Amino acid sequence: MSAADELVLDTADDALPAELLESAASLHSALLAHDLDAVKAALADGAPAWYQSPDPGWGALHYAAEWGSEEAVRAVLDGGAVWNAVDKLGNTAGDIAISRNDASTYELIRDAGLRSELLLNLLASHSAIKVEDPTPAGDLESFLASRLVYRQDASGQEVCAVTAQDADGRDIEVGVMMGWERRIMEETARLLSAAEPPEEGDGLRVLNVGFGLGIIDTLFQSLSPSKHTIIEPHPDVLAHMDSTGWGSKRGVDIRRGKWQDVLKGGEERWDVIYFDTFSEDYDDLREFFALLPSILSGPKARFSFFNGLGATNALFYDVATHLAELHLSQLGLSTQWDDVYVAQDLEDAWEDSRQYFTMEWYKLPVCWLRRAPEG
Incomplete structure (x- = not known):
């Protein structure tokens, strides 16, 4: 790209200083020209790597991902590019890399997101995978x-x-x-059924947090558990459970309330634990993770959770998945991931409902303690 072809940003509706916009245009032009020296020079001169052009909404990281230069991607990330910024079509730079089948560039962006999320968690700040929702x-x-x-x-x-x-x-x-989640629940129950109680001959002790449609609890019933605890806080769900006879099913103990209150200060342990709540975010999930060493019965117990955070964007979903595995590992749990193909289940799933999962593949976690809990 010649000097005459340099990108010019439309500043009509932009309140940023003209000098900053000019430096952003120089950086974007250098990325479009695949001129690494010019990219580094622009960043050294203070070009805003975080800036996104009004149309199409691309920032420096989008252009670097389209180029496919790992060195350029590193440079703009180091210069302050935002890993999860989306353009006017909702695409992140990670999506651009995926569209080019560029695994190396994608992994650089994903790992930048993971480092960012870990730092935000350490600082107890607002996570990028926590979406503001007025509903x-x-x-x-x-x-x-x-x-x-x-x-x-x-x-x-x-x-x-x-x-x-x-x-x-x-x-x-x-x-x-x-109902489209049934395939996920069936595979989850199958994998969790590998759990074993501490004493041979005892039935499994099962805990499910969040009843929903009761799909996984129905599947858990087929395991003939000696104890089947269900924690559910919503009054309408509890009324549905009562009307459909769940209180009289084998081993079922319905705990009415939020899990934070029900499990507080308790000493019970379970061999199978599943967590699938609503209107809670990653901070809540991580708080539940912290309970696992004290409520799983031992290394032969198994835990899983509905892995749906960030699941309307491939990059966000990948970062959330890796983040969960890291935090579980810090607590002494190993995690195995199984891929479940759900694209066919989603084809006619949404009707008038807002979409909350758009990935072709669901990443199903199965976790266990690496050593027996103390006490």
Whole structure:
């Protein structure tokens, strides 16, 4: 690219200083020209690697990912590029790398996101995988006060949902749990069934946090557990459980309340634990992780959780998955990931409901303690 072809950014609606916009244009032009020396020079002169052009909304990291230069990607990341910035079409730089089948560039961006998330967790700051949500899906207390409905959609899919208003005041349906998840639940229950109680001959002690449609609890019943504990806080879900006879099923003990209160100060242990709550974020999931060494019965016990955070963007989903594995490892748990193909289940799943999972493959975690818990 010649000097005459340099990128010019439209500043009509931009409140940033002209000098900053000019330096951003120089950086983007250097990336488009695949001129690494010019990229480094622009960054050294203070060009804002974080800046995104108004149209198409690309920042320096998008252009570096399109180029495919690992050195350029490193340079703009070191210069302050935002790993999870999205363009006008909702694409991150990681998505650009994926579209080019460029695994090396993608992994650089993903690992930058992972380092960022770890730092934010250490600083107790706002995580990039925590999405602000004005509906009951974004706040537990609002969710618990909302009205849930159990129904079948036009395709016959079971749905547990809440009707809410979005930020623009429009009514939307937010799926709490949907029938398309059945394949995930079946594979999860199959893998968790490998758990063994500490004493031979005893039945499995099962804990499920979050009932939803009851799919996985129905599957757990097939394991003939000696104890089947279900923690559920929502009054409408509890009413549904009562009306469908869950309180009288084999070994079932329904604990009515939030898991934070139910498990507080307890000394019970379980051989199989599954966690699938609603209106909670990664901070809550990590808080539950911290309980695992004291509530899993031993190294032969198994734990899993619904791995859906960040699951509308491949990069966010990958970062959330790696972050969970790292935090579980710090607590003394090993994690195995199984890929479950769900694209066919999602084809007609959403009808009028807001999408919360768009990946072709679900990453299913199975975790266990590396050594027996103390006490």
